[in-house]
Amino acid sequence: MNFLEISRQAFVIAFYFYCLSFIFYVVAVTGKTWRNRDPKRHERKWGTISFATSSLGLLSHLVYCGTRWAYSGHIPVSNMYEFMSFLSMMIMVAFTVVFLIYRKILLGVFALPIAIIIMAYAAVFPQEVQPLIPSLRSIWLYIHVTLAATGESFFAVGFAAGLMYLLRSIDFGANDKQARRQKWWVEFTLFSIIIVVGFIVSVFTFRAAGYEAVFVQNATNIDTKLEQDSTIEQEVYNLPPIVAPHDSKAVEVQPFLGMDRPWFEAPVWMKGAHAGRQLNTVLWSVLFGAVIYLLLRLILRRPLGALLAPALRSIDPDDLDEISYRAIAIGFPIFTLGALVFAMIWAQQAWGRFWGWDPKEVWALITWLYYSAYLHLRLSRGFQGRKASWLAVLGFVVVMFTLVGVNLIIAGLHSYAGTD
Template sequence: MNFLEISRIGFMCAFFLYCAAFIFYVIAVTGKTWRNHDPERHEAKWGRISFAASSLGLISHLIYCGTRWAYSGHVPVSNMYEFMTFLSMMIMIAFTVVFLMYRKILIGMFTLPLAIIIMAYAAVFPQDVQPLIPSLRSIWLYIHVTLAATGESFFAVGFIAGLMYLLRTIDFRGSDKISRRQKWWLEFTLFSIIIVLGFIVSVFSFRASGYEAVFIQNQTRIDSQVQQNSTIVTKEVYKLPPIVAPHQSEPERMQSFLGMKKPLFEAPSWMKGANAGRKLNTVIWAILTGTVLYLLLRLIIRKPLGQVIAPALRGASPDVLDEISYRSIAIGFPIFTLGALVFAMIWAQQAWGRFWGWDPKEVWALITWLFYSAYLHLRLSRGFQGRKASWLAVLGFLVVMFTLVGVNLIIAGLHSYAGTD
């Protein structure tokens, strides 16, 4: 058994241990209301079991990282599978730090699902060990990416605590305009998370069924030296039924799905970048599947999701949740600043000969930094606390996730070496 096989086993063990730990955290929180139980004793007992399970999962996660690193010879953050798996591991480390500071079991019940979803999302992408492209063969890969992921992991814990604060304090029975608006935006946040689940479900479902469609795409390229146009013929493979076909393409092979024998429309010509049509098709499938999942959940529970989750937080202190959110972001901000901006610009100078080039990933990293700078400024000088600060913490992490997911998968740029399939 080589290091690569051990890393795969470590990944699976970590995933299932996190799932088990989440169940234990739910039992620890909700079981306090069971009859013939001492609530404090029950919470303490299952809290220890839950934290032990999540810690074992983290150890397995570290084994995955170490053995994959030993096999490949570089820190495993060079593609989407490796980076998102590394991010979920750092979220668990950040959670462990915060948990040891505050000893709040509720944080575990909400953080574990985020780590699980990110690991499942990572598993969608190719898992083969890929050689580093020349621009990544640098010590700055270790410094820039790992520090950026560490900062983002604390932002994730801040997001979790902020979301919990909103669930704890929003009046779901209120009918005034402010209450309705708060409930709508909270439900939209939960819907956005389900969209990611929809992406995961759609990819794994069609992958299991062996679905595949192949298109022949004709791309026109202008040769500036001879002032002539040349046509490049490429093949683009879809693993999801093609609602959107690549621009200027013809299907070579396409399986029928629900009677759909051809794409509904073609990707617009202004969508640039490799595999633009396939990426748009993936986004559409994620939204469709996520919407169906959300509607099914609403049909089953017959209530807004936030209203169903909120009762689990009745015993939580809003002030403590607000403090956890702020402290997590305050820890993550300087780490993110060093990793995503300062060291990133140094590496950009060495790799591409410039500190800044308005690449989409650079722009969104700057937007993320400016957003959290504004958060800390408003928090410290303008007294933004409680609900206002929590909304900013939630929105900030949505910006982080777009920087990680949207920029890599939708927008073409120098950072589009995500290893997508």
Template sequence: MSYLEFSKQAFVIAFYLYCVAFIFYVVAVTGKTWRNRDPQKHERKWGRISFVTSSLGLVSHLLYCGTRWASSGHIPVSNMYEFMSFLSMMIMIAFTIVFLIYRKILLGMFAVPIAIIIMAYAAVFPQDVQPLIPSLKSIWLYIHVSLAAAGESFFAVGFVAGFMYLLRSVPFGDNDKSTRRQKWWIEFTFFSIIVLVGFIISVFAFRAAGYEATFASNSTEIDSQVQQDSTIGKVVYKMPPIVAPYQSETENVQSFLGMDKPLFEAPSWMNGVNAARKLNTIIWAVISGALLYGLIRLLIRKPIGTAVSPYLKGIDADDLDEISYRAIAIGFPIFTLGALVFAMIWAQQAWGRFWANDPKEVWALITWLFYSVYLHLRLSRGFQGRRASWLAVLGFLVVMFTLVGVNLVISGLHSYAGTD
């Protein structure tokens, strides 16, 4: 068996072990309320089983990383599949470190699903080993990307602990204006996560069905004397086209639920070859996420935050606040070195400048400034509790936009995501 085949199997095994570990963490937390159960004994037993299972998943994940590295000859972070897989592994490493310090079983019930979702998101992208483009052939690839991912993984743990703090401390039984607003934002955070899950499900569903639609996108080029129409190229959709590319011709559209043509054309300012396809993907993500969210609400018959909150009543809110702060405090200097300092050194070597206002660079700086403000407010202004937790949640949303939105939506020097 080749290293590449072994890495693929190790990735799948890690994914399933994480899923099983998540189920065990849920049993460890919710099973304390079952009849004839000693809560402490039950939590210790299932907490130990859960942690061992997630640790085995991490071992398999590390084997994936090592064998893919051996097969490609470079650290597996050169495209979106590899980087998101690497990020999910780093999140599990960060979670393991924080868990060994604080021993909070409930943390696994929230952190492990984040790693699972990011792994599933990674699997959406092409998984073939791709040769490095010239600008990536540098030792700084190893230093810059791995440290940036390590810092972001601790930000993810800070997000998890901060979000848990909000679920623990917000009085869901009250109905005053401030509480209603906080409950709405908590529910919106759940909805945002479910939208990503719905997107992943819809991608694999349409991929399994072999769905495909093809458009020929055209533009007009003007020479000094001659006006000439030229075809940019074909645009292939893997999801039913709600939005057609700007000024395109339909070549082939498979019918889906009676929809055999796009509902509308992308506006003129979205005239990039893949701009409409990306907008179409975003629309399908929102639709599938909304349907999944509606199904969950139908099953539990209450807001998700209200349903989850009671399971956090037995945990000390101050511990969650401390975990969130410590995780971000650990991740910040690592992110500073990886995403800013070493990134600028690499940029100088690769492109002859330290800074060029590239979208990825700008958003990395925004992320760094945001967490700088968080730590400043935390240390000098006494920002703790809910205010600090809301900042931890918002900060990770900024991180995810930097990772996903910039790579896939905004064009720039870092747009080498390897998407279909």
């Protein structure tokens, strides 16, 4: 039995089930306004179909995880493809738990896209099964990574509910200064999500076109304070080079829309072997995201927040506030154990120290401190409603930077993940 092929097929099937479920959730919410429809009956019918479809997707996702585990001999969280796939699966687990408690169908309209985008993001990276490096061959891999991902998945549900609360509570028809500020930040949040979509679209577009640019780069490795060993390294781009590696020379660049050479080099202060390529990827992600956003605005002729807000009129904003808080309250102790306590124990075993100020460690601590402040303000200072929702939204931005930005932009001991 080819477990690897089964896992690949199960991953694709889960993705399609999630997309289909998202469509069904949209029908369940928007179809209530159709003519000659009993709103409650329609919502109940399509809500059941939507949840059943998302559950089938989750089942297929679990098959992916189990068969890839059986093939590799270790839990599939050892590189970016595996970890982001696992995170999207845990987001669906968290969504399922919260949905069974609160039975809010509209939550699926916002939670499903997060899982879908993260799955698509995972598919960007190399999907080959890689042997574990020595520092990862530990039972703590299972405990640390899975608990951290589980905690982050509940933060994602809290983010979805918080964003829904903002869309529900903000008056998009008002033009006073405070309302304009609130609307701008909601729109910026939606634009940030579209930038992630832009990253996925840009990578798959140029990958399908077979684009490639090759540079040779002078790399100086300092072995001691007195000796230097200069070597030449090759850097391959799969996106047209806006930014060239620092101190490099182009060997082969396929022209694209008149771009036959990079516009500038990556600055010398950017650390990491692939800093130039990663900065180039960020720029293309922002560019594609901006184009997608402008096209949506052109087609829809109004801000995305104003488009989504009417769909939430029938839902109680207090319920959304409660869901966001409960999801974060569930995720916080799980994240504390996985991302900090067990991570430090593993760091002591693997590297001989509990804490080393590695970028991933620092940002995990920042994430923990942030959600600690959220819970403190919520419980002791009475931060509820819009204030708490903004904190929940911003918190997940911190989580995503910890997961994505640190791995792709900042070099460190946690940069073992495949980021081809």
